[in-house]
Amino acid sequence: MNPHQDWNRVVFTGPVGKAKKGEQAVQDAQRRGANIETVRKAQGGHNTHGPQVNIRKLAEETDVVEVPQLSHEFRIEMQKARSAAGLSQADLAKRINEKQSVVNEYESGRAVPDNQVIVKIERALNCRLPRPPKPQKRKASEEEKF
Known part of the structure; x- marks a missing residue:
């Protein structure tokens, strides 16, 4: 038996573990x-009873x-106006407070048109x-087919 070891029995008293629930x-x-x-809370996670x-x-x-x-015209006009102003895509992005990828998407035609961004671009390029054409609303007769 080593002198630094304590072999006396230790007894813990009081509540042990988590409080009861439910x-x-x-x-x-x-x-x-x-x-x-009592308040029943909504179940989260993978609820199969939904x-x-x-x-x-x-x-x-x-x-x-x-x-x-x-449109193709929009993309070409935007590229022409940006190059005429002597700006790179990164410079234009800084002026309109957007990411450079947004300007790239607008010039390549992959972006979904947002009028607020287009107005910013127009102001920055003067x-x-x-403008892209407005989406046309479906007629009532088309909706009634079903």
Whole structure:
């Protein structure tokens, strides 16, 4: 036996572990006569009791939404105006307070047109760019077909 080791028995007293939760805790509090307020909380995570979705209906759905695109004229005019102003894409991006990738997407035609960004570009370049056409609303007769 080493002199630095203590082989005396240690006994812990008092509550050990986590406090009780759920029905058992409620029943114990009722036995003691305490006031109890229970609140059922919404379950999170992977809840299988939520609204059921018909997967076949989703698979057969054929609603196609057209995404507005920038016209070829817009892209060409924007490139011409930027080069005439002597700005790089990064310089223009700094002026309009956007990322350089946004300017690149507008010039390459991959961006979804946003009027606020287009107005910023027009102000920075001091020119008027051709606007993309407004999306047309579907007629009531098309909606009633179903």
